[in-house]
Amino acid sequence: MLELTLAEAAYEGVRVMQPARYQIALDRISVRFGGVLALDDVSLEVRSGERIAFIGANGSGKSTLLRVLHGLQPVSTGHVERRAALTQAMLFQRPAMLRLSAAANVALGLWLAGVPRSQRRLRVAEALERVGLGAEAQRAARALSGGQQQRLALARALALRPEQLLLDEPTASLDPSAKREIEALIAALFVGGGPTLLFASHNLGQVKRLATRVVYLEHGRVVADLGVNEFFAEGGAALPPAARLFLKGELPW
């Protein structure tokens, strides 16, 4: 095969494809709902393998930002660039299950994603096993407990084998033991690799345990975007004053 250095290729007039540096890049985006500016001039790059926590007070724009990143929410201004064929799956605070068995709910997600029938059964079984619901496959999804339904939602997401997993406060509505179960399942995804993770959370312990990078939002603006250790170092000494107060619990969540 003919190999050229970049300089040689440029000289020869050959277009050289560079590997994508990011999965998604937001360039100065804003989202407006009527009179509310939910996101205000946000620029952000999501790179492969990162685990980014979005934190901030209620209404600061975390869910809206996740929805923009997932492509569910159009932007009012600015530009969104997305790597071609990026596979994403999103989990919400309260999972929506259809009136079908647990297995059928997972299978439906695969069908919608265009996964061939021949692969669906195995993928469903694998995903349910992974979240500890193998024995519940034929039970009605809506009859499962809140924690089990959230595990089922995680199975539905994982069955898609996403490169990027988005979680919008996935443990917020669960009791403490179900919270721990879900978090442990999520943490287990990253042993030896795992998808890129983008998650909104009000639980700072969870953020420290799961994230590699933390983005702090205030009134729809990104006011801090740091590696997790730097973010929490010395009580948030590197942060703007409001973010420091937030860490101390002195701002409303």
Ligand SMILES: Nc1ncnc2c1ncn2[C@@H]1O[C@H](COP(=O)(O)OP(=O)(O)OP(=O)(O)O)[C@@H](O)[C@H]1O
């Ligand atoms: N569909 C919508 N229509 C109108 N306003 C909206 C809509 N979605 C969000 N907003 C508003 O946009 C702002 C940001 O909301 P968003 O849900 O993104 O914040 P959040 O940080 O996720 O909040 P929380 O922590 O309470 O989940 C809020 O003022 C909210 O009321």
